Amino acid sequence: MAGPATGLAESAISILTRAVELDTKAKYTESLVCYQEGIQLLLNVLKSETSQAKKEQYRTRINDYMSRAEKIKSLIEQQKETGKFHEQIQISKGARGFSYEHVFDRFLDQSLTEVTVEDPYIRSTHQIYNFLRFCELLVASSCKVTKISLLTGRDEQNYTQQDGRLREMAKSLVDYGINLVVEYSDSLHDREIRFNNGWIIKIGRGLDYFVNCGKFSIGYCNFNLRHCHETTIDIFHSKHLKVADGDNS
């Protein structure tokens, strides 16, 4: 008879299969997330399993996956060291499961203290909420961010409103020891998020890759349930993040 653990075990297998797929394609950071989620699910299965033989099987598998996850972690480190890290995430049209937590969590480690967001479109209401959610993610994480810099375009129609909203956000971030610095630029083109632990994330559409949905429909509050527009996320790592553009020549 299928017990409660069966469904959990199925979820674990499905996510670990995905981990192996991504691993094979050398999409290491994405693969690592899946391994970690899968291992967590298997640990839960282990807890509700009563057969000692099965428990032993699960323990062996968990150990195997943990070893592989550690191996991947060192592969990522190697690529970072040699400045060769480049990974791509393709979000297909209508896909779900790409909340900011899912996309960015893996880059938020204990060495992160400053984040720079360059995105020309943090202007309209839903775009400002995207940025608020991104800031909330930083606040809720265990990393100790003290500064967030936003460079965006000025909303010529509603500049007072845009600036007022960003000021409110800045004020509320002070309670968490975070200084939000907002600058406006008319000539901004690139969309780029830079973490001062070296990670650089470029999303084709910037933070604005979610499809609108009804205001009282599933997915309105939880972005993991929201459909996405098609877009590409490029992930780089630079050990020399603070070099200005002009110095690259």
Added chain:
Amino acid sequence: MAGPATGLAESAISILTRAVELDTKAKYTESLVCYQEGIQLLLNVLKSETSQAKKEQYRTRINDYMSRAEKIKSLIEQQKETGKFHEQIQISKGARGFSYEHVFDRFLDQSLTEVTVEDPYIRSTHQIYNFLRFCELLVASSCKVTKISLLTGRDEQNYTQQDGRLREMAKSLVDYGINLVVEYSDSLHDREIRFNNGWIIKIGRGLDYFVNCGKFSIGYCNFNLRHCHETTIDIFHSKHLKVADGDNS
């Protein structure tokens, strides 16, 4: 020198200390959540630790905590079996960290298929969003809920709006194979959420225990960062959930 793992280890110790505290007070389900979060953090510490001696120390501690977590799980089972389960969570004024995920996740297992929400105040905009978030939690979980029943009071001033919003929600839940049934009652007094795996959760304020915050302030989107009103959550377990009130005499 303090490495990145130090901060993580501190977070793990802090949450595991809380787990032991709650364990001592026999607040088992809440304690279990802390043990599980703490174990997960220690697993992350283990991964970034390089010293073999320390790795071994962490492994021993993880095993100890996992044994205790399993023991607690069986204590909860025993109390459920004997119909004696009662646990209380006190949310103090201004507390944070009580998102619906944090409060309800522990009750969402694979045997859950139906949820009943009795709450007289799912009426105004923010109350309907509370209920939407609660439904999103069920959708995002790995359990297979097929029916959500809501019994609430009618908003006499804005009934058309209230009903329209709940209908939109019901329509969007159909995509996830969930049937939302809404009924209105004028005589509703109790606030109670019943899961058909036996868990019954009574929150003094119903789902409406979050303090308002600025519309563009931290905590507006992420309820784990939102301050709470003072309230008490009572957790019961009944093996005979489907017995109607009148049959208890």
